[in-house]
Amino acid sequence: MDRKRFEARLNLARHFFKHTTRRVFSHEAKEGAGLDLFFSNYRADNIFEIEDFERERYPAFARCIQCGICQPYCVMFRAISHLEFPGPMIVASTLSRALAELGAAAGVIYNCTLCRLCETTCPENAPISEMARFMRKYIHKYDPELTPEPLKQLCSLIQKHGAIFDEQAPRINHEKKSAEYVLFLGCHSRFRQKQRAQAAFSMLEKLSVDFTTIDEVCCGAPLNAAGCGETSELARLNIKRILEKNTAKVITLCPHCLMSFYEDREYAARIEAVHIAELLPQLHPVHAGKERVTYHDPCMLGRTCGIYEPPRQALTLAGAKLLEMDANKEKSFCCGNWGGLGQSARATADAIAARRLEDAQKAGADTLLTECPWCLEIFQSVRLPGDKPRVTSVIEFLLGAQT
Numbered sequence: 001m002d003r004k005r006f007e008a009r010l011n012l013a014r015h016f017f018k019h020t021t022r023r024v025f026s027h028e029a030k031e032g033a034g035l036d037l038f039f040s041n042y043r044a045d046n047i048f049e050i051e052d053f054e055r056e057r058y059p060a061f062a063r064c065i066q067c068g069i070c071q072p073y074c075v076m077f078r079a080i081s082h083l084e085f086p087g088p089m090i091v092a093s094t095l096s097r098a099l100a101e102l103g104a105a106a107g108v109i110y111n112c113t114l115c116r117l118c119e120t121t122c123p124e125n126a127p128i129s130e131m132a133r134f135m136r137k138y139i140h141k142y143d144p145e146l147t148p149e150p151l152k153q154l155c156s157l158i159q160k161h162g163a164i165f166d167e168q169a170p171r172i173n174h175e176k177k178s179a180e181y182v183l184f185l186g187c188h189s190r191f192r193q194k195q196r197a198q199a200a201f202s203m204l205e206k207l208s209v210d211f212t213t214i215d216e217v218c219c220g221a222p223l224n225a226a227g228c229g230e231t232s233e234l235a236r237l238n239i240k241r242i243l244e245k246n247t248a249k250v251i252t253l254c255p256h257c258l259m260s261f262y263e264d265r266e267y268a269a270r271i272e273a274v275h276i277a278e279l280l281p282q283l284h285p286v287h288a289g290k291e292r293v294t295y296h297d298p299c300m301l302g303r304t305c306g307i308y309e310p311p312r313q314a315l316t317l318a319g320a321k322l323l324e325m326d327a328n329k330e331k332s333f334c335c336g337n338w339g340g341l342g343q344s345a346r347a348t349a350d351a352i353a354a355r356r357l358e359d360a361q362k363a364g365a366d367t368l369l370t371e372c373p374w375c376l377e378i379f380q381s382v383r384l385p386g387d388k389p390r391v392t393s394v395i396e397f398l399l400g401a402q403t
C-alpha cells in the first residue's frame with residue numbers, strides 16, 4: 001500500500017472512531033455509513049503530500065476536541081465579529097489534507113494573528129498557531145491565488161532585497177571585524193526605527209558589551225508567518241556572516257528574529273541568541289520620572305520565548321510607576337501586527353491595536369512600553385482620541401530617564 005493510501009486510512013480510522021463513538025453515545029448509529037462509504041469515494045489525488053517532520057506533528061494537530069473554551073480569548077473576537085472570524089476552534093477544524101477543504105479554509109486561516117493566546121487556554125494543548133502556519137504553507141503551495149496579495153508582495157520583497165521594505169539597506173556604522181556578540185537589528189530597526197537602534201547601541205556601549213553589526217538579511221520569520229517563501233537561503237547567509245565575526249552569539253532587537261534563531265533548525269544548530277530585553281536590568285542605576293507606565297508583553301517575546309520579567313524588573317529597579325493591564329504576561333493580548341495581518345488586513349490590525357491601547361488607558365498609564373518593533377510600529381501608527389498613551393520602547397524610556 002503506498003504512503004498516501006496508508007495515511008488516508010489512518011485519517012479515516014481517526015474520523016471513523018470519533019464519529020462512531022459520538023453516534024453510539026447519542027444513540028444515532030446508522031447502518032452502512034463509514035468505511036464502505038469512504039472507500040467507495042476515496043481518491044488518492046485529493047490528498048496532498050506533507051514533509052516527514054510535519055507527519056510527526058499530526059497527532060498534535062489532531063488534539064482539538066472542539067470544546068470551545070478558547071473562543072472568547074481570541075484577539076480577533078475582541079476586534080471583529082465572530083461571523084468574520086469564527087475563532088481558534090474553527091482554525092483547528094479546518095485542518096484537512098483534502099485540497100478542496102484546504103482552499104475553502106483560506107478565509108479563516110489568513111485572519112489569525114498567530115498570537116497563541118488561545119493556546120494558553122486549551123485543555124488539550126492544541127498548537128493552533130502552528131496549524132495555521134502549516135495550512136498557509138500548503139494553501140500557497142497548491143493554490144497561490146488564495147494567498148492574500150499583500151503577503152505575496154511581502155515575500156517577494158524579502159526574496160529581492162533581503163528585507164520587508166522596498167529599498168536598499170542603509171549603512172550602519174557599527175560593524176567591526178570581530179566581536180563577542182553580533183547585534184542583529186531586524187528589518188524594522190535597520191530601516192525605520194533608527195532611534196531605537198541608536199538607543200540599543202548606547203545601551204550596549206554603556207554595559208561594555210563587545211558587539212558588532214553585520215550586513216544582515218531578514219531572519220525569515222515574516223516568510224514563515226505568511227507561508228509563502230523559503231527561508232533556508234536567508235538563514236545560511238546570516239549564519240555565514242555571523243560566524244565571520246568569530247562568534248556564534250547574537251543579541252536580537254526583535255522577538256520574531258529571536259524566535260527564528262530558536263525554532264529554525266539551521267539557526268538553532270549554530271547560533272545562540274538572546275533578546276536585548278534580557279539585558280535591561282543591567283542598565284541600573286537609572287531613575288524613572290513620575291510618568292505612569294505599563295508594559296505590553298509582545299506575543300513572541302512572552303508566550304513563545306518566555307521572557308516576561310526582565311523588562312518589568314528593569315522598570316521596577318528604576319523606580320518607575322509600573323501599572324499592569326488586566327491581560328498581561330501569558331494572557332497578554334496581541335498588538336494585531338503579526339501573522340501578516342498588518343499587511344493584508346490593516347484596518348482589522350489597527351482595531352486590535354486600538355483595543356490594546358484602550359487597555360493601557362484603563363490601567364491609568366500615560367505611556368505604553370514594549371520591546372518589539374512590530375508592536376511599536378502599529379501602536380505608534382494608531383492614535384486614540386486625546387493622543388494617550390504615548391508609546392515607546394523600554395530601552396528608549398530608560399535611557400531617556402537617565403539623561
Ligand code: SF4
Nearest residue numbers: 074112113115116118
Ligand atoms: S492564535 Fe491568536 S488570532 Fe489565532 S486563533 Fe488563536 S487567539 Fe485567535
Ligand code: SF4
Nearest residue numbers: 064065067068070122
Ligand atoms: S483548540 Fe483547545 S480549547 Fe479550543 S476548541 Fe480545541 S480543544 Fe477546545
